[in-house]
Amino acid sequence: MEAPVRIEIDRGALGLAWEDGTTSSIPAAALRTACPCAGCRAGAPFTGHPTIESARIVGDYAVGIVFGPDGHATGIFSYDLLRSLAAES
Numbered sequence: 311m312e313a314p315v316r317i318e319i320d321r322g323a324l325g326l327a328w329e330d331g332t333t334s335s336i337p338a339a340a341l342r343t344a345c346p347c348a349g350c351r352a353g354a355p356f357t358g359h360p361t362i363e364s365a366r367i368v369g370d371y372a373v374g375i376v377f378g379p380d381g382h383a384t385g386i387f388s389y390d391l392l393r394s395l396a397a398e399s
């Protein structure tokens with residue numbers, strides 16, 4: 311699976327550089343809306359203005375994102391999901 315070689319947080323968006331040389335920028339709001347964690351999938355969608363506090367590689371398949379302003383940290387975004395979100399944004 312294609313992996314990001316660099317992850318950065320830029321003006322409220324998640325910036326990704328992929329192994330094939332392409333780059334993606336995914337807005338925080340798009341990430342939060344698509345958060346795959348059980349809580350977000352089961353509950354009401356987040357409203358407001360989410361930010362990205364931090365992002366880290368999880369295992370070798372996903373990126374874990376900590377959102378602000380509520381500190382939501384259970385969202386684990388697989389590389390495939392990030393790729394599809396990047397294609398939409």
Ligand SMILES: [Zn+2]
Binds near residue numbers: 348385
């Ligand atoms: Zn979530």
